[in-house]
Amino acid sequence: MKYFITVICLTLFAGCSSNQRKGDNMMAAEQYDQAVFYYEQAYQNNPDDEEITQKLSFARSRLVGANLIEVRMFRQSRLEVKAAKKLNESLQLMTHWKIRADSAIKATIDEEIEFAGYWLNKELMRLAEEKNYNRFSYSLKQYNHIIDAGYNTETITRSRPVINKLGQQQCSNMKSEFNSKSVYYYQVWQAYCSNFGKSINHALSNNPGLYSHPVIKTSRLNINNHIGVNKHTFSQTLIQQVKDHPWFSHYANTPLGFSLAGKISYQKRTVPHSFSFIYPAKKEVFELVKDKNNPKIIKRKLLKAIPVEKTVRVKGQSHIETVSHNLIINAELAQYNIQATELAADKVHQTYAHQARFKKKNVYPLKPSYMNKSQWFATIGNAMMTEVKKDLDKAWVSAFCEGQSQTKLPRYENAARCAELKANHPLVHNWSQEQFGLKYEELKILLN
Known part of the structure; x- marks a missing residue:
């Protein structure tokens, strides 16, 4: 038993050392995202190792710093959407990793947030004027950390009543598209309507096309x-x-x-x-x-x-x-x-x-x-x-993405089910664009 424990310890140590070495190589190549990945693997194997902890912290800081450089390059190239997404992603990482920026980095962050806030203000006003309530609501979630800075509060407050009214109207329209068998579309409906301050419920019947739970019969199984x-x-x-x-x-x-x-x-x-x-x-x-x-x-x-x-x-x-x-x-x-x-x-x-x-x-x-x-x-x-x-x-894909299900389902239910496992399927893409005017990856952010 002592030998067995020793082998496990040596195996974990070898795996830890391998990941740490890979992280070191990625740092040398300035591939900070990969370095963070390998250091995190090493840290999970050996969370008490101070050297790994320090390297992981340093790699995360360098990754955020590299992201900020990328943000500035996007902005200067007038790629405002990419700049705002990358900035919001960096702010999310800083919050998640609890990174405290030094004065120089903080000044850069504040400057980029200000630029992004002014751009987002124009974008939100345009969407509100066009009554594009879905993309407006998506933007509130996509750029949530930028919005937290307060540059967009007035625009959002002023536009919110109209946006909510339009969204609630679509909630009512969506209700006519399903029945008691719309299990997965119903979940989309609930998540969507929550963005517009509308809490709704609908009674669903037992769905013959789904199963309550798996059971395994073991009468023909023999275990010593x-x-x-x-x-x-x-x-x-x-x-x-x-x-x-x-x-x-x-x-x-x-x-x-x-x-x-x-x-x-x-x-x-x-x-x-x-x-x-x-x-x-x-x-x-x-x-x-x-x-x-x-x-x-x-x-x-x-x-x-x-x-x-x-x-x-x-x-x-x-x-x-x-x-x-x-x-x-x-x-x-x-x-x-x-x-x-x-x-x-x-x-x-x-x-x-x-x-x-x-x-x-x-x-x-x-x-x-x-x-x-x-x-x-x-x-x-x-x-x-x-x-x-x-x-x-x-x-699942055959039944609901390729239309082979023997159960007749209401409109959009097949697409909602297909999205569970094959989000890139044309059926999902067409549904998301047709009903919400968003790509499905954008719709997922709105529904989250």
């Missing part, structure tokens, strides 16, 4: 009793890996049943084992000599001592643990077949034990070091459930 985990506990562990998939909703009342079959095997056997220990000794050569005073007395006289090696053998045991598993899981989801397998051939762990005590060779009783069954068992099924999630994803 010596493992210490029963079938129910194992199935619940697998369920945790897919329970948050979009196919499962509390607006449905029918579970999706999976059938799990196969065997998880653990065997342990003990066989005799002989241990040999070689130790240094001496072979002594004697000469028999008669006593001068009494010839009847014969004495031994040491002529020489020859160094030799001797072997001592002791009896002990060899403990052999063998593990393997083969699993198959499947489910019928409407017209889609969900199936995955996981196979692992015999893996052998061998450990030894004896009760010998031999001080000359520093040999003491040896206890067996058995495999960590919990750690081994925790990995079983992970690869299989990854494949299950891929099948669920494919079924």
